[in-house]
Amino acid sequence: MAQVALTIDGLGVDFGGFKAVNNVSLTVEDGELRVLLGANGAGKTTLMDLVSGKTKSTEGRVFLHDTDITNWEEHKIARAGVGRKFQIPSVFKDLTVRRNLEVASCRNPKVLGNLRFGFSKESERDVDRVLDLIGLTEESNRLAAYLSHGQTQWLELGLLITQNPKVILLDEPTAGMTQAETQKTSQIVNSLKGKHTLVVVEHDMAFVREIAERITVLHLGQVLAEGNVEQIETDPKVRAAYLGSRGIL
Amino acid sequence: MSAKSRSVIVIYLAFFALIMCAPLILDPFWLNRIAKYLVFGMLGVAVALSWGYAGILNLGQGLFFGAGAYMLAMSLKLASTTSLQQGSDKPVPDFMLWNAEPGAPTELCCINKASFLWLPFQYQWFGVAMGLLVPVVIATIIGAIVFRKRISGVFVSIITLALVLLVRLIVIDAQPVTNGFNGLTDLGWFKVGGLEFDPYIVPTYYFVAVALCLVLTAARLLVETRAGLILQAIRDDQNRARYLGFDVTVYQTFFFAVSAGVAGLAGMFYVVVSEFASPTFMDLTFSITMVVWAAVGGRSSILGACIGAIVINMISATVSETQGFAEAWKVIIGLIFVLVVLYLPRGFAGLAHDFVDRLLTGHKAGSRRTAGVSDASQLAE
Numbered sequence: 001m002a003q004v005a006l007t008i009d010g011l012g013v014d015f016g017g018f019k020a021v022n023n024v025s026l027t028v029e030d031g032e033l034r035v036l037l038g039a040n041g042a043g044k045t046t047l048m049d050l051v052s053g054k055t056k057s058t059e060g061r062v063f064l065h066d067t068d069i070t071n072w073e074e075h076k077i078a079r080a081g082v083g084r085k086f087q088i089p090s091v092f093k094d095l096t097v098r099r100n101l102e103v104a105s106c107r108n109p110k111v112l113g114n115l116r117f118g119f120s121k122e123s124e125r126d127v128d129r130v131l132d133l134i135g136l137t138e139e140s141n142r143l144a145a146y147l148s149h150g151q152t153q154w155l156e157l158g159l160l161i162t163q164n165p166k167v168i169l170l171d172e173p174t175a176g177m178t179q180a181e182t183q184k185t186s187q188i189v190n191s192l193k194g195k196h197t198l199v200v201v202e203h204d205m206a207f208v209r210e211i212a213e214r215i216t217v218l219h220l221g222q223v224l225a226e227g228n229v230e231q232i233e234t235d236p237k238v239r240a241a242y243l244g245s246r247g248i249l
Numbered sequence: 250m251s252a253k254s255r256s257v258i259v260i261y262l263a264f265f266a267l268i269m270c271a272p273l274i275l276d277p278f279w280l281n282r283i284a285k286y287l288v289f290g291m292l293g294v295a296v297a298l299s300w301g302y303a304g305i306l307n308l309g310q311g312l313f314f315g316a317g318a319y320m321l322a323m324s325l326k327l328a329s330t331t332s333l334q335q336g337s338d339k340p341v342p343d344f345m346l347w348n349a350e351p352g353a354p355t356e357l358c359c360i361n362k363a364s365f366l367w368l369p370f371q372y373q374w375f376g377v378a379m380g381l382l383v384p385v386v387i388a389t390i391i392g393a394i395v396f397r398k399r400i401s402g403v404f405v406s407i408i409t410l411a412l413v414l415l416v417r418l419i420v421i422d423a424q425p426v427t428n429g430f431n432g433l434t435d436l437g438w439f440k441v442g443g444l445e446f447d448p449y450i451v452p453t454y455y456f457v458a459v460a461l462c463l464v465l466t467a468a469r470l471l472v473e474t475r476a477g478l479i480l481q482a483i484r485d486d487q488n489r490a491r492y493l494g495f496d497v498t499v500y501q502t503f504f505f506a507v508s509a510g511v512a513g514l515a516g517m518f519y520v521v522v523s524e525f526a527s528p529t530f531m532d533l534t535f536s537i538t539m540v541v542w543a544a545v546g547g548r549s550s551i552l553g554a555c556i557g558a559i560v561i562n563m564i565s566a567t568v569s570e571t572q573g574f575a576e577a578w579k580v581i582i583g584l585i586f587v588l589v590v591l592y593l594p595r596g597f598a599g600l601a602h603d604f605v606d607r608l609l610t611g612h613k614a615g616s617r618r619t620a621g622v623s624d625a626s627q628l629a630e
Contacts, residue, residue, distance in 0.1 A: 075495055083493075093486070099478060163493050
């Protein structure tokens, strides 16, 4: 049996009486790709915020392998091995694409330890490999500010791949993308399967079918159902709560 | 090494050569003036570090400049001849006597309640050490609190602005130890070994010029390090950097403190060449003027901000002394600022940057020009 990479145990947060996430428990195995589905306000992004440390939980625990990372500071959770991509693509706009990735390749977080020039050969090789994977080799000397929306999304994915965390949280990686761009994104995401444990929030069902193994459906801050694509598509509770009577497309 | 970094080195060396040649053509009066402007150039470096590279617009840089200036001025005050002629065998600042209570002993230890603070400043190098330490420690404390609380943007500016005014008030109010509004005047000369730095001699100019060259080189190298790159990443997107595992607070505080240290150093050099320290260093207008220098020169260019400071001061000195412009020079400086902000958001350094890129790409025009287009030329297109 595969090892469990990420354990969420009874996690919840109370925003002054409103429970955006309420008693959510789920385990994601090493190398698994888990999709989180749910309507707007179901608590998907909040759940990611709780795991990555952006929001402090008021109940429950989060474990990365055997380490309890509940409510750690963001950069400590990141160093422990959880990477995150935001819904609104965020990259370092005034740096070139290559420099963006170099920042992510930096293994030493300390200021004084970084008072030196250049990056290791290994680090540069990583950057080259990732540039190739996200298809931005040609753009490597452009400022990130001049990339298209899709390219910016890929660059942020590239940052995560370079950072090389055990668990990667992706919040709507195809938001605002054309079909062709979505296609390429699913290739990138598929290439990460096995090497990383992935948790993906996504609305685009075509994309979900392309990448998903297991799906967890959230509804009103709670886990509604869990299973593979077929099980979820035919689950009456899911149909009623989220997909509507017509099903998923 | 790329053609780009080679041209940067050439430009820096040209600037160094230029300021080193100034004594060949200038008389002592102008030389002293230019030395002051070089000190302002050093302040420009401090502003570029915190504003351009860390994205922290500090409207209270005068606090660090003033702190550095006062620390050294205290030592130099005690080294002046008047301080030795107050009827004690140990130096006592003249202003302390003017305000002393009747019957107070003419001793630094106890002429007034707080005068003992001056005791260690009898050693010039204590003053120098404090001139660096005080700004760095203050900046570290401010940074640790402000950046830990994730305060950013205009709110940092407001806090720093309020702080410099607060400290200015305290300095004026602590008249018995600071001489209040009048500041510290009638100072002795700075001494290194047997050499006395009379502000109007050529070695003093070189002292300042060499220091500026070293500060410029060090600052430029600092932003070229990995830490410098990470700092720029933090400037562009704090959260992204945080989720890549960097402790944003530590980076911001570190560079804020470095910038404060450079400003403190500038404050000390200013005291050496101008022979006074006064609360005007902590005036709001002065701190804002520094920001204008950096904006005009180019805030994201260390050398640009430095040259901006020097050139604007030279222009304002020349214009303000020209008949007919005596009143209008502030309008002219203001106009330059408005025009630069409107049409050259990256300052004159941005313009120079583009120009160098044109030259370099023009140079390789024969070869293919696909990838490898440098960042600034993209901006120009």
